[in-house]
Amino acid sequence: MRRALLALEDGRFFWGRSVGAAGERAGEVVFNTSMTGYGEILTDPSYRGQLVTLTASHIGNYGVDPQDLEAATPWAEALIVRAFTERPSNWRSVESLGELLARRGVMAVSDLDTRALTRHIRSAGAMRGVLSTEDLDPASLAAKARAIPVMEGRDLASDVGTREIYTWAEGTAAEFTTLQLAADVATGSPH
Incomplete structure (x- = not known):
């Protein structure tokens, strides 16, 4: 079991167990109270730059079907x-x-106390944080959290938006479906 530490900019910290990639990620810590839809949440472009806390008690129990994802990229x-x-x-x-x-x-x-984290964020307001499997020093991570840019004013739409201009017109659904299928094949998505 690899330990993971989440530290917030105000010095509050939470221990857990890493179940994903190793490393370090920083961003605004937010919460989502949906009972289902973790795949959609993970790939929703509106979560760019955020560490998403899921308040539902069991996550991963129904697996992932690529047809349910919002995008091919986890944001x-x-x-x-x-x-x-x-x-x-x-x-x-x-x-x-x-x-x-x-x-x-x-x-x-x-294995992180998501209830305590959610209550803290709800009470304290927007909070930057750093999640790490490498630096397990709460004070160090809190300092890193204070150093990251706040979300307000950031142009996140440029990060998640399309790079190419396209036109949508009535009757072109088949063309765009074909383009979508071609894009999915290129990214290794099975649908």
């Missing part, structure tokens, strides 16, 4: 969960959440 910097399920049980599951995290190099931490 959240990391996932923070209470209980992580290694082996999913769902007939639609193509891979486990752990396999997706490993394949895409996304950090995730489990």
